Amino acid sequence: MTRRLGVRRLVRFAVSLGVLMVVSFAMIHLIPGDPVRAALGPAAPLELVEARRAALGLDRPLPEQLLTYVTGVVTGDFGTSFLTGEPVGEVIASRLPNTLSLALLATAVALLIAVPLGMWAAVRTENGRNRGTELGFSATTGTAVAVPEFLYAIALVTVFAIALGWFPPAGKAGPLTYVLPVLALSLGPAAMIARISRVETLRELAKDYVRLARAKRLPAARLHLRHVLPNTLTATLTVGGLLLTSLIAGGVLVEYVFAWPGLGLKIVESITQKDYPVAQGVILVYGALVLVVNLAVDLVLGALDPTSAIKEA
Amino acid sequence: MTGWSRRNAPGVAGAVIVAAMAVLAVVGPPIWGDEAVRIDAAAILQGASPGHPLGTDNLGRDLLARVLVAGRYSLLLALAATAIGAVAGIVLGTLPSVLPRRAARLATGTVNALVAFPGLLLAMFTAVVTGLGARGAVLGIGAAIAPGFARLTQTLAATVANADYVSAARMLGVPRRRILTRHVLPNIAEPLILNLTQALGGALLGLAGMSFLGLGVQPPDFDWGRLLFDGFPRIYVTPEVALGPAAAVALAGIGFNLLGDALARAAARTSVVRERTPAPPVADGAGEPDPGAVLEVRDLTVTFPGGVTPVRQLSLTVAPGEIVGLVGESGSGKSLTAAAIGGLVPYPGTVTYAALRLGGRDVATLSDKELGTALAMVFQDPLAALNPALKVGGQLAEVAIVHEGADRAEARRRAVDRLGHVHLPEPERRARQHPHELSGGMRQRAVIAMGLMGTPRLIVADEPTTALDVTVQRQILRLLREVVEETGAATLFISHDIAVVGELCDRVVVMYAGRVVEELPAGRLADGAAHPYTKALIASLPDLDTDRSTPLAGIAGTQPAPGQIGLGCAFAPRCPLATARCESERPELVAHGPGQRVACWEVK
Helix, strand or coil: CCHHHHHHHHHHHHHHHHHHHHHHHHHHHHCCCCHHHHHHCCCCCHHHHHHHHHHHCCCCCHHHHHHHHHHHHHCCCCCECCCCCCEHHHHHHHHHHHHHHHHHHHHHHHHHHHHHHHHHHHHHHHHHCCHHHHHHHHHHHHHHHHCCHHHHHHHHHHHHHHHCCCCCCCCCCCCHHHHHHHHHHHHHHHHHHHHHHHHHHHHHHCCHHHHHHHHCCCCHHHHHHHHHHHHHHHHHHHHHHHHHHHHHHHHHHHHHHCCCCCHHHHHHHHHHCCCHHHHHHHHHHHHHHHHHHHHHHHHHHHHHCCCHHHHHC | CCHHHHHHHHHHHHHHHHHHHHHHHHHHHHHHHHHHHCCCHHHCCCCCCCCCCCCECCCCCEHHHHHHHHHHHHHHHHHHHHHHHHHHHHHHHHHHHHCCHHHHHHHHHHHHHHHCCCHHHHHHHHHHHHCCCHHHHHHHHHHHHHHHHHHHHHHHHHHHHCCHHHHHHHHCCCCHHHHHHHHHHHHHHHHHHHHHHHHHHHHHHHHHHHHHCCCCCCCCCCCHHHHHHHHHHHCCCCCHHHHHHHHHHHHHHHHHHHHHHHHHHHHHCCCCCCCCCCCCCCCCCCCCCCCCCCEEEEEEEEEECCCEEEEEEEEEEECCCCEEEEECCCCCCHHHHHHHHCCCCCCCCEEECCEEEECCEEHHHCCHHHHHHHEEEECCCHHHHCCCCCCHHHHHHHHHHHHHCCCHHHHHHHHHHHHHHCCCCCHHHHHCCCHHHCCHHHHHHHHHHHHCCCCCCEEEEECCCCCCCHHHHHHHHHHHHHHHHHHCCEEEEEECCHHHHHHHCCEEEEEECCEEEEEEEHHHHHHHCCCHHHHHHHHCCCCCCCCCCCCCCCCCCCCCCHHHCCCCCCCHHHCCCCCHHHHHCCCCCEECCCCCEECCCCCC
16 A cells, blocks of 8 residues: 555544544434433433533533533543443443454454355355355355344354353353354354355456466465465455454344443443433444444555555555 | 256245245234234243243233234334435435535545444434434434445446436536436436345344344334344243244345345346257277377367367377467467366366377376476466466475475575576566566566476467567567477467467467368468468468558458357358358368368368
C-alpha cells in the first residue's frame, strides 16, 4: 500500500470515529420524551428525575453536552450507570477482553476449519468433476451459513452441556467454558469462508502458473499448499476480517445464551433495563471495534499484497 | 436422477420450504389460533406429552400450536422490515445518480460506512431509541438491511448509467429523473428482487434474534424468537420446549438461503447445453519406437464431452536438437496438442493415442521425477506462468528439491546459475525477487531457466513470444535456439506466426481444425509449400514488397469449430481449389518430395 493510501484510510477512520461519537451522543436525545423519566418510571418523584437530569448534564445546552460527552469519551469517562452507579468505562474495560477473546478465537477456528475444507472441495471438484462432492459441499455449507449463531449455541448447550455433560453450560471459568461459545460463533462463518476458499482455489487452479507447476510434476501437497494457498489467502483473509465484525455482533447472542460476561450480555441487560449510559457506551465501543477491524483489514491487506511494490515504485 | 435436477435439488428444497412457510402463515392462525392462546391452569410448564407434543408454556398453552401460529407474525414482521430496508436502500442508492456531485459523494460515503456495520448493532441502536417492542425491532432490522440495498442499487445504477442507451437518452435531453425511472430502475430490477429474497431470510433471522434477546416482540404477542426466549430458560429440564421455535427459525433461514442461492445461480448461468459423450475413438497399432526420435506422437486424439474433438489422429516426431514448429490459427488444436504431450489436458478432456513416447518410452510409464526433469514447458504469458506469491528463485529451486532431493542451498545455487545461464542480469538479486518485479522478457527467461533445472530432453514452447515486445521476442527466440543447441533437446515450438516459425525451426507442421495438413522443412516454406492452407498462411504475411495501400491478404471464411467438421477436408469450404471430392472424402497425409507430406487431393 502506498503511504498516501494509508493516510487516506486513517483519515477516513478518524472521520468515521467522529461521526460514530456524534451518533452515540445523539442516541439518548433521540429517545422520545425524557430518557430519565423513561428509565426511572412514571412513579419516580419529580425531584429525583430533576436531580438525575442535572447530574447527567441533560439540562445544559446541546452543544455543551456534546462537548462534555466527547471530552469524556476521549479521556475514558463514559458516564455512570443509572442502575448501579458504576463508571461505564470500568464496566467496558472489565468486559471487553471477554468479548474480544471469544471473537478472535472464533475467527481463528473458522479459518482453520474453512480454508482447508474449501481447498479440498476445490481440488476435488475442479473443472466440474465429482459432481456429488460439489452438491454435498454446497448444500452443507449453504445450510450451515443459514443457521443463526444463537441456534447453534442452543443446540450445542442442549447436546454437549445438558445431555452429555461434557462442557459447562454457561459462564466463563477456564478453557473448557470457551469450547461451546467459540464453536457456536464460528460454524456459520466457517461455512461462508469455506465457500469463498473453494471459489478462490478454483480460480487459481485454472491459472497458467498451476499448469507450469503441474508440468514440473510437483507433488500434489506442494502444488496446493505452496503454490495455490498463498494466492487464495488475500481474498479469504479479507472476508475473514470482515466476518470478524459480524462475529462481534453475533457474539451478543452467543454471550446471552452462555451467560458469557462480555459486552454483549451487558448491552442486552442495559437496553432491557433502560440503563442508557451503559447502552450508549457499549454501542460506541462496538462501533469503534468494527471501525478498527475494518482499518486493520485494509492496512494488513495493503502490506500483504505482493504487487504493492509496483504501485510504490 | 438427472444431472439437471440434482444440481437444482437445493433450490427446489429451498422453494418448498419457503412455500410451506407461506402456506403456514396463511392457514396457521385460523386453524390453531384458538388452541395457541387457550390457557390451561392444569397443564402449566409441561414437557412433551401425547396431548402436547412440544409441551406447554407458563400458562399451560400448547407450544406446538403457538409455533404454528407464530409463523404468520414472524413472516409479516420480516416482510415489513425488508420493505422498509429495500425502499430506504433503493432511495439512498439512487440518490448519487440524481444529486449534485458533492451531495452524491456524501451519500456514497454514508452508504459505504453503513455497509460495514453489522445489522444487529444498528438494530440495537434503534431498540434503544424506540424502546423495546416489535416496532423498534422492525425499524432496526429495516435500517440494517438498507445499506446493503443502497450499495447494490448504487453499483447497478452506475453500471447502467454508463450503458450506451442511457448516454443516448441523456444526449437527447431526457430529464435525469425520467432516465432513472424509465431506463435505470427497470434494468436493475432483477438483481434487486434476488437480493430481496436473501434480505427477507436475513430479516427473519435478525428479528428472531432480537426477540430471542427479549428486545423484540413483547407479550402478549409472540413470534418464533419470543417463543424461544420463553423456552430457553427451560432447556435444562425440558429441552423439547425450545425445539419447536428453534427448528422453525432454522428451517426458515435455510429455506430462504437455499432459494436465494439457487435464484442467484439461475440468474448468473448462461444456458449450457450438454450433449451425450461419445466413446473416445479407439486407437491401436503402436508399432515399434522410432529410434531417431525424442518425441514420437502417433494418432493423438483429444476429445471433450459432447463429441468435440479438437485434436484428431495427430502424428509427429521430433529428433534430438531439432526444432519443430507447430503452426495454425487459434482453435486449430495446437495448444491442446502441447497440453496432451505434457499430460496437462484439463478434465473432462480425454486423450488417446497409438503412441506417445518420450525417449522411446511411453509417457504413461514415466515417473513424475523423469517427466519433471526431462520435459520443459514454456507458456505464452510468463507473468501468468510464474506464481505471483513466490520468489523467482524458489520456483526454480523446487524442481531440484522435489525431483533430485537437493538441499535448499544447493538448489538455490543451481537456480541462480541457471538464471545466469539464460542471460538474466544480476541473477542473485533476481532470484530473490517476485515475478512482478521482473520485465516481461526477464520473466520468460526465468521460465526457460526453470526448464533447464533438470536435464530437458523435450522442450514444449507454446507461443512463448506472443505476449512480448518485438525486440524482446527476438532475444527470446535467440535464447531458445541457444538452449536447444546446448542441451540437444528436441523442441516443439507452437505458434500462429508462420514467419517466426520459418526463422527459428528446422521443420514445420501445419495444423488445421485438429489435423496435420502439411509437414515440410522450414527452408522450403517460401517456395515449396504445397497445401493451399499453408500457401494462404504465407501469402497473408506482409513483407517489404507488400503494397501497403491494399488490405492485408487474409483467408476468407473461418475455421470450423471442432464439432462442425464434416466428412471431407476441413479446409474445403475456404479452399479455392476445392472440388466435390474434397467435400466428401478426407485426404490422407502422403509424401510429397523430400521431408514433405501433404494432405490434399489437389496437390499432385
